[in-house]
Amino acid sequence: MRIGVLTSGGDCPGLNAVIRSVVHRGVVDHGDEIIGFVDGWRGLLEEDYRELTLDSVSGILAQGGTILGSTRVQPSKLREGVPAAKAMCERLGLDGIIPIGGEGTLKAARMLSDAGLPIVGVPKTIDNDIACTDVTFGFDTAVSVATEALDRLKTTAESHQRVMVVELMGRHTGWIALNAGMAAGAHAIVVPERPFDIDKLTAVVGERFQRGKKFAIVVVAEGAKPEPGTMEWEQGSIDIYGHERFAGVATRLSGELERRLGKEARPVILGHVQRGGTPTAYDRILATRFGWHAVEAVHKGAFGHLTALQGTNINLVPLADAVADLKTVPAERYAEAETVI
Ligand code: F6P
Numbered sequence: 001m002r003i004g005v006l007t008s009g010g011d012c013p014g015l016n017a018v019i020r021s022v023v024h025r026g027v028v029d030h031g032d033e034i035i036g037f038v039d040g041w042r043g044l045l046e047e048d049y050r051e052l053t054l055d056s057v058s059g060i061l062a063q064g065g066t067i068l069g070s071t072r073v074q075p076s077k078l079r080e081g082v083p084a085a086k087a088m089c090e091r092l093g094l095d096g097i098i099p100i101g102g103e104g105t106l107k108a109a110r111m112l113s114d115a116g117l118p119i120v121g122v123p124k125t126i127d128n129d130i131a132c133t134d135v136t137f138g139f140d141t142a143v144s145v146a147t148e149a150l151d152r153l154k155t156t157a158e159s160h161q162r163v164m165v166v167e168l169m170g171r172h173t174g175w176i177a178l179n180a181g182m183a184a185g186a187h188a189i190v191v192p193e194r195p196f197d198i199d200k201l202t203a204v205v206g207e208r209f210q211r212g213k214k215f216a217i218v219v220v221a222e223g224a225k226p227e228p229g230t231m232e233w234e235q236g237s238i239d240i241y242g243h244e245r246f247a248g249v250a251t252r253l254s255g256e257l258e259r260r261l262g263k264e265a266r267p268v269i270l271g272h273v274q275r276g277g278t279p280t281a282y283d284r285i286l287a288t289r290f291g292w293h294a295v296e297a298v299h300k301g302a303f304g305h306l307t308a309l310q311g312t313n314i315n316l317v318p319l320a321d322a323v324a325d326l327k328t329v330p331a332e333r334y335a336e337a338e339t340v341i
Contacts, residue, residue: 001026001095002033003298004049007066008040008073008105012124012138013279014287015066018100020057021291027054030299035092040101041073041108045081047088061284064277072241078108082115089117096298100124100290102136103326104241106306110319113304120297121306121319122290126275128175131327132317133308137287142169142274143179149270150184150217157215163205163257163265167250169274170221171243173328176274178337181219188216188339190253192223193328196341198231201253202260204339209263220253222246231256289314 005022007015019036026032034052037043050056060067089097096118099109102125113119123130126142146168157164166186168177174191181189188204190196205216223246226233236246250267258265279287290307293314297305305316334340 001030001298002035002093003096003098003295004035004037004044004092004094005052005068005098006037006040006044006100007068007070007124008099008101008108009070010102010125010275011065011070012126012275013064013141013277014137014283015070015100015124016057016060016063017137017279017284017287018122018124018291018294019052019067020060021288022098022295023052023054023057025292025295030295032295036068039069039071040105041078041099042071043068044085044088044097045073045078061288062278064279072104073108074241075104075108079111082112085112086115086117094118096120096303098122098294098298102127103130103323106130106319107323109306110304110323113319118298118303119319120294120303121322122294123306123308123322126176127170127173129170129173129326129328130322131325132306132310132322134311135286135309137279137283137290138275139175140280140282141277142176143183144280145274145277146176146180146270147183149268149273150180150186150219153268154184154215154217157217160264161214163216163218163254163261163263165218165220165250165254165257165265165267167220167222167248167267167269169271171223171246172326174221174224175329177219177221178329178333178340182337184217185338186217186219188218188341189337190218190220190224190341191329191334192221192225194334194340195225195227197227198256201341202257204341205257206261209261218253218257220249222249224249
């Protein structure tokens, strides 16, 4: 068989492990020919691809990023490109296409699948917010990087008796903030799923200082917002792909806490550090399993599905189910953390 693979959207540790796994399973076990589209959907639309051999994926398992490159494409451009993509698929004799991506990519994958292309998706995002899969690869790495950063910030916060307000990624969901916050013992965690109450946050941090503690760590997911009407709040701007660009929740909260508490506060925005570098062992294994199962799905003709971790098994789930809703942090998980505002 001839199978195309591409990586699209924001990158994520573990993408190379999926690519390598697709090539190993396809070439070695099935005698397939694997091609990689360059820069995600752009490569597919412009027929920019290269052959992926065992040699070309040698040594990439532990590498962050993606050897294929990744870009975002506006959904309208992709919609217009459907007839060309179908023609290209026939011309290249593709039996399957494996797009590896997050919410936006999987929605695009569903559209192409509905148009008749032989698609099997693989979910990826450090945000862990794809429905139907218990975990996405990249998440464990991001949580580990964020936890190490929080541990390091504790020592400098204590030396200077400061409040550190640490912004972690998560535009719609607070999975990274909740898990890294729990792992590092943060004193307050603010997530997008729960609009925060600035009075309550001030009281939690202030009470800690009253108990004689010298510092506080507040973790906030980038997409967190206050309860409407409780604090002045500018909306972020909307980028060319229709995504909200956030205007620095940590900077705003840190200024507000410093003013209200009379304690020095500093914002720290961890940003893309969370997405870079080598994947953890957990992410390498999950990514490798996803790649293996995606090739099997192509061979079975199970198009219109994506690979998903459910319990300890990798199952195939319809793309339509996976993109219907985001997987948000359930309320029961907040109760287990120290203080979720
Ligand atoms: O979707 C993953 C993510 O890391 C989000 O948490 C974050 O908002 C976004 O990507 C940032 O993307 P970009 O690389 O376009 O700045």
